[in-house]
Amino acid sequence: MHNLATWTQDITTVLAQPPGQPQLQALTHWLQRIAPVDHFALFLYEGSHAPLPLFHTFPAELRTTFVNDYRSGVHILDPFFLGCLFGEPDGLYSMRALSPDSFRCNHYFQAYYHRLGLSEELGYFTTPALHCRAVLSLMRGEGGEAFTEEEMRLLRNAQPVVAQVARLAWEARGEPAADAVLPTTHVRTVFSSFGEELLTRREHKIAQLLLQGYSSQQIADQLRITRGTVKVHRRNLYDKLEIGSQAEFFGLFVRELMGAGLFSRPQRRNRAQQRVEG
Known part of the structure; x- marks a missing residue:
């Protein structure tokens, strides 16, 4: 991944795929060559609706926990969701860094996250459109090593590509429900009051x-x-x-x-x- 020609060729290959699932699959394969990851998931946060899973790599036996349970309401305690909601700029973030408490003492961990069996999770924050945020999560399972400084550097360099692919996936997703209200109108109001x-x-x-x-x-x-x-x-x-x-x-x-x-x-x-x- 240090070779500029290879890096450029890989990006071209990713962006040449049709938007949506094919392009997201190519993106995750490319990111895997930068840093090994066990699971990927791209969730879209738009309006007052439950998070929309645009893409994930979970096997069938893990989908209920990682996707269905998350969408049932626990996502409002997710540091990634809260970071998006309260205006963290686009970029690459660590779950541990965004959690304000000792991670294993955090309520999100105790109520839900511990069941995922993850050792580390990174998230690309992107803004596909006005009033819409998306997070591509990179997850390492229990016993996995921490991301190295070199891996983090390369992953940060990949941010523009991730943002472009997420935007194209958002455009290809179909129309949102007509009754959507903005998170800033609803969730922030409930939170503050x-x-x-x-x-x-x-x-x-x-x-x-x-x-x-x-x-x-x-x-x-x-x-x-x-x-x-x-x-x-x-x-x-x-x-x-x-x-x-x-x-x-x-x-x-x-x-x-x-x-x-x-x-x-x-x-x-x-x-x-x-x-x-x-």
């Missing part, structure tokens, strides 16, 4: 940080309060939301995002009048 009618301002801020995967210590450092104070606020917000665990907290957020959360219930909205300034 989640719990605010029942919680104090400080509790609401802590709830937002929890949704992003921050630990109690990291929240304490960011807000310049003690870890014990964070735990008190966390216990209070759990009580007000009538939940008892982090899993229930994230489940409540998912239901709110889908329009079936507690904040749509009139009797709970009445309690907003009791909100205490914090």
